[in-house]
Amino acid sequence: MASDSRSALRFFVLQADLFGSCDTQYSKAEPVHRGEAPLCPRCGSILGMLPWLPPCRAEVELQGQDFGDFVEGPGNEVLISARTADAFRKEALTGLLGFHPVEVVRLKRKRRGAPTSEAPRYFSVTASFGHGAVDEARSRLRHAQPVKCPECRSAGLESIHGFALEAGSWRNEDVFYARGLQGLIVVSERFAGFVQKHGLTNLRLIPTEEYVWDPLRLGPP
Incomplete structure (x- = not known):
């Protein structure tokens, strides 16, 4: 994929570090309260799952x-530790919504032996729907159908072999869903520095130009 000579901005896909030393996962416990699914304001397409309400x-x-x-589970919500939430607010980063306290009703452990520290307090957060849009010309995406809506740019995706954002479309969110890729959490270079500074665990930052998702093994478009 061609590099962007017009901009030095870098972005990353944020994912949990599965099978890592701090691999932690969660599931929602009943009763589960849900709101209305987010919709595209222009075409009405569903952009995400039903939100988890406190x-x-x-x-x-x-x-x-x-x-x-950082803990992934079902739905668009992720859990972040209290220290992550505090540092995010103090450093005035943007793009995370909610910050609802989570009551942990059960702790399960797969490995033998006690963990080296107690479970932290967790908060439920979601990434905002940002204005940054995928640059189709500079991305390697395979669509199942043409992109029709210029706002959400939703279309069935079959594979991703690196992507870039349109120059000038990003509006300084540090954590967001990009238009055209609502299923991936994208973060800014500032957020990447924040992760390194605080030594945050159980997450991976993959440069967008290196991100690959190809469940059907179709190969690059």
Whole structure:
């Protein structure tokens, strides 16, 4: 994929570090309260799953040796540790919504032996729907159908072999869903520095130009 000579901005896909030393996962515990699914304001397409409303109760499962600061589960919500939430607010980063306290009703552990620290307090957050849009000309995406809506740019995706954002479309969000790729959490270079500064665990940052998703093994378009 061609590099962007017009901009030095870098972006990353944010994912949990599965099978890592701090691999932690969660599931929602009943009763689960849900709101209305987010919709594109222009075409009405559904952009995400039904939001998880407070009070939030969860079961947390420790797969690794210690609890992670970032925890994925079902839906668009992720859990972040209290120290992550505090630092995010203090450093005035943007793009995370909610910050609802989570009551952990059950802790499960796959490995033998006690973790090296107690489970942190967790908060439920979601990434905002940002204005940054995928640049089709500079991305390697295979669509199942043509992109019709210029606002959300939703279309069935079959594979991703690196992508870039349109120059000038990003509006300084640090954590967001990009228009045209609503299923991936994208973060800014500033957020990448924030992760390194605080040593946050159980997450991976993949440069957008290197991100590959190809479940059907179709190869690049």
